[in-house]
Amino acid sequence: MSGKQVDKYIEKTKNMSSKELEREILKLYPVYTKGKSTEKWKIRYCLDLRKHILNSNFKFTPAQVKQIEKVNQLLTDTTAKLLKKAEVLDRQMQAIKAAGDDFLEDYYIEAELTIEYLDEDSIWLLDEDENEGQSDYQAMVAVLSEMFTMPLRYFHFFDKGNEESTETDDKRYEDNMLKFDWDEEELGATVLKHIPYFCYASHLLFCDSTYSFSDIIRIKSFINEINVRWENRVKC
DSSP, rough: OOOOHHHHHHHHHHTHHHHHHHHHHHHHHHHHHHOOOHHHHHHHHHHHHHHHHHHOOOOHHHHHHHHHHHHHHHHHHHHHHHHHHHHHHHHHHHHHHHHHSOOSSSEEEEEEEEEEOOSSGGBBBOOOTTTTTTOOHHHHHHHHHHHSSOSSEEEEEEOGGGGGOOOHHHHHHHOGGGSSOOOOGGGGGGTTTTHHHHHHHHHHIIIIISOHHHTTTTTOEEEEEEEEEEEOOOOO
């Protein structure tokens, strides 16, 4: 796509309402799912505009602020749970390797925290719509899920016996992101200042994704997933 085409599209969409942007997104999305990758940037651009509009008009009612606080605490707690379980599995794999298991030559542990999306019912339908009908949240949930596939937190471990490293276990299992309070950008709103700590997963979700405040407070669940891969090479 040429620069002129990009400029033309930006000009076309820059003054659209959130409802108009959603109609544009839902027109582009089926084309994108058929393999038209050129439509992806348009969808993301429209989602960014939609997020800006919804966040600008978001009403921080006590109930909505409480839900933001709840999501952040949930992500903080589940990140710690994910890392702890990955650590336990890593120590178990180390013990199995040290015991001389003749199948375990190497291993890889991959732990992820993601938003769980199943279908359009994967979001709450709240009694109070703080954006007064500016969005069809159920219609947008599939698109949002497709456009934001990165994990909110990710940890991985290898067989340290196969690595040239002097890193201690304490360092190995340390979550460096805990050193910072991520109360910036969207999470820097004055009405949220009473919340003592925003975790890194909240930063990725509220600030780096195309999910608006309104989308996030309607998320029903997040999911932790850990995969452990055993490796055994058989040489000819």
